[in-house]
Amino acid sequence: MDVYGIIGNPVEHSLSPPMHEAAFEERGIDAAFVTFEADPDRIGEAFAGAEALGVDGLTVTLPFKGDALEFSEPDDRARRVGAVNTVDFATDPPTGHNYDLSGAVRAFDHHDVSLDGARTVVVGAGGAARALAFGFEEAGAEVAVANRTESKAHALADDVPGASGHGLDDLPDLMADADVVANATSVGLESDESVAPADAWHADQVAFDAVYTPLETRFLRDAADAGAETIDGAWMLLFQGVEAFETWTGVDAPVEAMDDALRERLAE
Ligand code: ATR
Numbered sequence: 001m002d003v004y005g006i007i008g009n010p011v012e013h014s015l016s017p018p019m020h021e022a023a024f025e026e027r028g029i030d031a032a033f034v035t036f037e038a039d040p041d042r043i044g045e046a047f048a049g050a051e052a053l054g055v056d057g058l059t060v061t062l063p064f065k066g067d068a069l070e071f072s073e074p075d076d077r078a079r080r081v082g083a084v085n086t087v088d089f090a091t092d093p094p095t096g097h098n099y100d101l102s103g104a105v106r107a108f109d110h111h112d113v114s115l116d117g118a119r120t121v122v123v124g125a126g127g128a129a130r131a132l133a134f135g136f137e138e139a140g141a142e143v144a145v146a147n148r149t150e151s152k153a154h155a156l157a158d159d160v161p162g163a164s165g166h167g168l169d170d171l172p173d174l175m176a177d178a179d180v181v182a183n184a185t186s187v188g189l190e191s192d193e194s195v196a197p198a199d200a201w202h203a204d205q206v207a208f209d210a211v212y213t214p215l216e217t218r219f220l221r222d223a224a225d226a227g228a229e230t231i232d233g234a235w236m237l238l239f240q241g242v243e244a245f246e247t248w249t250g251v252d253a254p255v256e257a258m259d260d261a262l263r264e265r266l267a268e
Helices: 017-025 042-051 077-079 100-108 129-139 150-159 168-176 216-227 234-250 254-267
Strands: 002-008 031-037 057-060 084-090 094-095 117-122 141-146 164-167 180-183 204-208 229-231
Touching: 002 017, 002 094, 002 216, 017 031, 017 234, 017 254, 031 204, 031 216, 057 234, 077 100, 077 129, 077 168, 084 234, 100 117, 100 204, 100 234, 117 129, 117 168, 129 141, 129 150, 141 150, 150 164, 168 254, 204 216, 216 229, 234 254
Parallel strands: 002 031, 002 057, 117 141, 117 180, 141 164, 180 204, 204 229
Antiparallel strands: 057 084, 084 094
16 A cells, blocks of 8 residues: 655644545545654654655645755755645655645646736745745746735745735735736635735736635635636645646546545535
């Protein structure tokens, strides 16, 4: 039996186990998916232990995405973003990937939204914002980063070719000209608030929210009320899982089964 898992802290509410278990079942793969709540003070031992025990692959979540850079050979994207969310132990040394970035881009592809030449606004400057900003830039978009702490927006924009950094005061003006507006802040997580002013949305734009609890955030609802298209946070989660599954197993992922399992768990 193959062994995969997610390593993080906390990790007990992770949606990765039901999503990957559904995929293994659908494809007839004999594998287990385990949650590993690692001690942050012993994260090096945890990665070495996983390798020594013959774990085949790990999804890496907070707070270990930076640590995973040290314990794997990161690919170019993971190196650029400065974070690894998937480790593949089939290679020696294990390879680190950042499928948060490519998963987000794939979520837009899936909705037939072209990022090439699009004017995008990423709100936030943490890990999720970094993945989105690099992903959008790589897909050919123009990127503006807006964050409450403006200096962090500038620091992120300095790393992303061609990007500009802003404070939240600029958000209404940025949204007036944007094709895509993405929330990568924690605003709206378990609360009915939005980081974007409701009256700044317009119909010919696409809203993406990295928050997925709830699935229908205030940010997305305001956008939909203005006639904009919306892409919820489960899509990014889904496609990073799809990319991990395909890397680990070399088999086409059963996207629908994974999506069903994810949304079923989110609806609970
Ligand atoms: P992650 O790594 O998951 O993206 P993070 O690094 O904690 O999370 O980043 C959280 C983001 O949400 C930051 O951009 C934060 O803004 P600051 O850099 O100014 O802290 C943003 N954020 C959190 N609460 C916010 C609020 N009430 N209003 C606006 N932005 C907020």
